Amino acid sequence: MVVDRDPVFGALQLEGPRGIDEADLMFANAVVNQLAVALARVTSIEARERALQDDLGFLREAAASLGEGLLAVDLRGTITLFNRAAERLLGVAGADALGHHISEVLQVHRADGSLVGNEECPLTIAVRRGEPVESDDHLFGSPARAAFPVSCTAAPFRRGAILAFRDVMEVKRSEVEQRILAETSAVVSSSLDDRRVVAAVARAAVPGFADICFVDERRPDGSIVRDCVVFADAGKQHLAEHVRRYAPRPDWQTPQRRVIETGAPFLLSAVASGEEVAQDADHAALLRAIDVASMIAVPLVARGQRFGAITFATAESGRRYADRDLRLAIELARRTATAIDNARLYGAADRATKARDNLLGIVSHDLKSPLSVILMNTDVLKRAGEVAAQRTKSVESIRRSAQRMDRLLQDLLDTASIEAGHLVAEPRRVAAGAVLADAVEPLVPLATARSISLVVEVPDDLPAVLADPPRLHQVITNLVGNAIKFTPKDGTILVAGRRAGAHVELSVSDTGPGIPEGDLPRLFDRFWQARQTAKLGSGLGLYIVKGIVDAHHGQLRVESRVGAGSTFVVSLPIAPPHGEALVDSRSVGPLLR
Amino acid sequence: MSVWCGDDGGEPRPVVLVIDDDHDSCEVIGDILGHLGYRAVAARDGAEALRILRDERLHPAVIVLDVWMPNLDGFELRRTLRAESAWSTIPVVVASAAPLSDHELAQLHPDAFLAKPFGEGALEAALHRVMSKRVP
Numbered sequence: 181m182v183v184d185r186d187p188v189f190g191a192l193q194l195e196g197p198r199g200i201d202e203a204d205l206m207f208a209n210a211v212v213n214q215l216a217v218a219l220a221r222v223t224s225i226e227a228r229e230r231a232l233q234d235d236l237g238f239l240r241e242a243a244a245s246l247g248e249g250l251l252a253v254d255l256r257g258t259i260t261l262f263n264r265a266a267e268r269l270l271g272v273a274g275a276d277a278l279g280h281h282i283s284e285v286l287q288v289h290r291a292d293g294s295l296v297g298n299e300e301c302p303l304t305i306a307v308r309r310g311e312p313v314e315s316d317d318h319l320f321g322s323p324a325r326a327a328f329p330v331s332c333t334a335a336p337f338r339r340g341a342i343l344a345f346r347d348v349m350e351v352k353r354s355e356v357e358q359r360i361l362a363e364t365s366a367v368v369s370s371s372l373d374d375r376r377v378v379a380a381v382a383r384a385a386v387p388g389f390a391d392i393c394f395v396d397e398r399r400p401d402g403s404i405v406r407d408c409v410v411f412a413d414a415g416k417q418h419l420a421e422h423v424r425r426y427a428p429r430p431d432w433q434t435p436q437r438r439v440i441e442t443g444a445p446f447l448l449s450a451v452a453s454g455e456e457v458a459q460d461a462d463h464a465a466l467l468r469a470i471d472v473a474s475m476i477a478v479p480l481v482a483r484g485q486r487f488g489a490i491t492f493a494t495a496e497s498g499r500r501y502a503d504r505d506l507r508l509a510i511e512l513a514r515r516t517a518t519a520i521d522n523a524r525l526y527g528a529a530d531r532a533t534k535a536r537d538n539l540l541g542i543v544s545h546d547l548k549s550p551l552s553v554i555l556m557n558t559d560v561l562k563r564a565g566e567v568a569a570q571r572t573k574s575v576e577s578i579r580r581s582a583q584r585m586d587r588l589l590q591d592l593l594d595t596a597s598i599e600a601g602h603l604v605a606e607p608r609r610v611a612a613g614a615v616l617a618d619a620v621e622p623l624v625p626l627a628t629a630r631s632i633s634l635v636v637e638v639p640d641d642l643p644a645v646l647a648d649p650p651r652l653h654q655v656i657t658n659l660v661g662n663a664i665k666f667t668p669k670d671g672t673i674l675v676a677g678r679r680a681g682a683h684v685e686l687s688v689s690d691t692g693p694g695i696p697e698g699d700l701p702r703l704f705d706r707f708w709q710a711r712q713t714a715k716l717g718s719g720l721g722l723y724i725v726k727g728i729v730d731a732h733h734g735q736l737r738v739e740s741r742v743g744a745g746s747t748f749v750v751s752l753p754i755a756p757p758h759g760e761a762l763v764d765s766r767s768v769g770p771l772l773r
Numbered sequence: 774m775s776v777w778c779g780d781d782g783g784e785p786r787p788v789v790l791v792i793d794d795d796h797d798s799c800e801v802i803g804d805i806l807g808h809l810g811y812r813a814v815a816a817r818d819g820a821e822a823l824r825i826l827r828d829e830r831l832h833p834a835v836i837v838l839d840v841w842m843p844n845l846d847g848f849e850l851r852r853t854l855r856a857e858s859a860w861s862t863i864p865v866v867v868a869s870a871a872p873l874s875d876h877e878l879a880q881l882h883p884d885a886f887l888a889k890p891f892g893e894g895a896l897e898a899a900l901h902r903v904m905s906k907r908v909p
Contacts, residue, residue, distance in 0.1 A: 330778070541871070548793050548870035552890035556801040559893035563808065570804070577797045629796065630817070666843055669821070 190219075238625075247346065253303060254340040257282045259344070269322030269347055289319035289327045293497070303341045306334035320345060348448050356388040357508050374523035378408045381490070381516045387412030389508065391499075392470060395480070396427055396436045397488040399482035404428045404437065404488075411470075413496055422466050432459050439477045441491040446477040447506045451493075474501040478513040483522030490516060539592070542719070546588045550581030557581075591720045598727030605648040605731040609755040612645045612652070612677055612684050613638035618637050619656035619673050623664060631669045634660070638677040645684045645752040651728045652752075658721045659688040659748050666692035682754055683735075689747040695740040703738060725750075786812040787834035787904070792822045792850070794842040802837060805893050809900065811835075819845025823853060826860060833863060835903055837896075840869040840881070840891070851881050864903035 192212050194200060200208075202577050243250050243261065249269040252261035262277040262285075270277075270285065277285045282303065288296040296318065298304055306313040312335040321327035329352045332345035367380035378547040382393040394409040406427035409420035428437035430770040435446040435457055448456065451472045458464035475493040490513050494501065501509075557574040597603040620636050627634040645652075656675070663673045678685050695703065728752055729736040740746035789811045793799045796817070796887035803813035814831060819842060825831050836854075840847035847867065854860040867873075867883035868891070878886070884906065885899040 247808055546872045548889040549798060552870065553795070553797040553801050555890045555892045556896070560801065560804050560808070574801070574804070577801055580797055668844060 182378055190216075212767050231637050246344075248353065249345045251277070251282075251286075252337075252340055252342040253282050255307070259285060260340065269325075269328075269345070270320065270322035285322060287321040289321060289325070291317050291319065291329075293319070293327065302332055302334035303343050307341050309338045310336055312336075316348070326718050360384050360388055360508075361511065361515075364512055367519065369519075374520040374527070375407075377516060377519040377523055378490075379410075381512060382410040385492060385512060386410045387497070389505070389512075390476075391432075391495040391497050392416075392423075392472070392493045393491065394423060395488060395490050396440065397480075398440055398486070401762065402430070402475045404440065416470060416495075419466065419470060426436045426459065426466065429622075434459065435475070435477045436489045436491060439479050440486055443481065443486050445479065445506055445510055446475075447501055447503070448475050449500050449502065451475060471495045471499055476501050476506055476509045478506070479521065480513055480517040482517040485521075487517070489513075489521070540545045543588070543592070547585055550584045553581040554578050591724060594724045594727070595720050598724065603727050603731050605728065606653050607646040607648055607732055609644045610649050610652065611642075611645050612647065612686055612752070613640075613642045614650045615647070615649055616656055616675055616677055616686060619653045620660055623657070623660050627664050627673065630664065630667075632664060632667050633672045634664075634675070634711075635672065636675045642677045643684055644755040645680055646755045647732055647752055648728075651731070654749060655725050655728050656688070659750075661747075663688055663690035663692065663746075666690065668692065679754070680751065683751045684754055685749050685751050687747055687749045689745060691745045694742040694744050695738070695746055696742055700738060700740065704736070786810055788812045788814060788831065789835045789837060789900070790814050790816060790822060790825065790831065790833040791837045792816045792819065792842070792847075793837070793839035793845070794818055795839070798897075802896065805896055806900075808893075809897055811900070818842040819847065819850035819853075822850060832859070833901060836863055836865045837863050837887075838867050838883075840867065840873065840877075841871060848877070848880050855882065864906065866903060867897045 192208070192766040194204070194208050196204070198417055208767055224745075243263045246263055246265055249266035250261065250263040251259055251266045254260050259277050259280055259282055262272075262274045264274075266272075266277070267274055271602045272285050283298070283647055288301050288487060289554070290296055302313045302315050312333055314331075314333050316331045318330055318332065318617075320330045320332075328347050328349045330345045331348045332343060333492055334343045363384035364381050367377055367384070378395045382395065385393045391412040392410070394406055395523035396404050396406050398404050404427050406424045409423045411420065426434075428434040428440075435448070438444070439446050451457070451467070451474060453464070453468070455464055457465055457475070470493075473494045475491060477489050479492045480488040480490060490509070492505075507565065557578045560574045561571060594603065616638055620634060624634055660673060667690045673691075674689045676687050676689070678687075704722050725748075726736050729752075732752055734753070735749075737749050737751075738746060739749070787810075789806050791799050791802050791813055793802070793815070794817050799815040799817070803815060809827040811834075814825065814833065816825055822836075823845065827834075838847050838850065847869075853864065854863065854865070864884040865882070866885045866887060867881050868887040868889060869877075870889040872888075873881070875878075883904070884903045887895055887899055
């Protein structure tokens, strides 16, 4: 019987020609026991090996079905384990990975996208340190897949190392999206300057969401201007000027123009060559230089008005936009548009307040002077025994002051009309020379009183112009009145007319102090007055002149030099030879006076 | 130089220099001054006023000064007057249609201030005030 204590797992039968004595039995028993021990050992090893095989099979199955990518390498870097998740994440089949060097299958990048050398690879570090290494700062890529952010753990073991990793692209993207939205909200709620809002949103979106961002804005005249061009890659920022130049022109059907016109967002997941969105060869070359990979353009809409589009594009990151990105872009554009709208409303309210204050200042100042004259004259008239001549003089003075107040009111009404775009001229064929003479005549006494000579020079053959006679009269009256105001004693004012091509130029030149060059650009602004002439008048005269000339589709220009006087030139189109009869402006009369 | 009320051969009248670019203002102020027993001389801006003071050697008893004028405004003229010993003691009544800040008012050193519109009574009171303070 072969036993190893318990259990009994066999029996041994001994036979011999002679009988078996006690000594034989003892010997046999000893042999059997040895045999039993040996057999027992073999059986135990087999069982353990089976158990180990079971365990290994379980581990393989577990590794294979794990959601995380798992790969193992030996000390030479040869891949010895490559699970299904690793296949999926890296886009490499197990057969193409197992037995290959890790560097053929996995590329490790830093957060900024640069490639990590072998020494910095988490696997190498784990082996070197002899302890597990964790990282949330790396990107993994493979020959089949662009780099994506991972969370990974590398752990050493006796004959190599094992690497577990998972794709955290979605997590990172959510974080970035939340950060961009938070930054945008902060800007949106803190700034009332529309340019600042747009620039800050562009900066918030780059590089987290886009490699390039810019804004196209539709102006009131329908033109589109491009601004706030931001690149993630500072080395490309010099291309911003080129990008700006490709703001959609009227005859271009670019994605941005379509977005602005229709309000439908635009998503081009993969830009192939740039030809799809380019206007011409230069534009296509620019898109290639930027290396645009994917783009989104979304409308800027506030209170039902589409006033622009914001474009996000990717380049060096290689990221391809999808529907989810479009949703974020739409949300960014919505917040941006609301902020811009708020900023503009605030700006308009601010300007309106300032304009009102200006207006109040003008009304109070310009009405107070004539009111003062009226008040004092009534005091004079009240006095008993005043002579008839004094009475006539005072009444005349009162009348003039009332006319000045009336003129100011008319100027304010004209200004309001120009502001609202309601100032209408009804041009017809008119003899400009006659209007000139008619407008200048009532101003001669004023000029004479100030020892200023007022000269009119109009050739007899000056062609008729297309003009609204009362409005043209107003233009000349304002320009000559202005000249009288600023021309010193013994000066000269020349009012002239001449033909210049298809136009007639009417000019008013004075020998006044002239206008500093820096003041010229603002000369025709509403309420604007040169520092030296501040509060001398309403500041509306030249603004109204400009408004009337514009309504005639004419040109107004000024030539002036400090110390050498000023010349204002109104250019009006010559009337065609046929048409209605010439209107004699004298029969129309001045509009206001 | 415009004079509305010359000497009538009797007691010489104190002269008031009225500086205002508004012709009607000058005229009616001149009328009232004549009635109040002054002789008014008008200048349409600071430059003309200086010319009258310098070239015509006019030494007015009082100056009535508007603030905003072309060529030489009230501020500039006042600086010039204060810098010249012969003119620095002439009392100045500032008459302005535009509201003036404290800073602007301080620059003008007015002996009296009239805010337009004002009537005969206010002008008379202002003149009376500065004439009574005047060093004979």
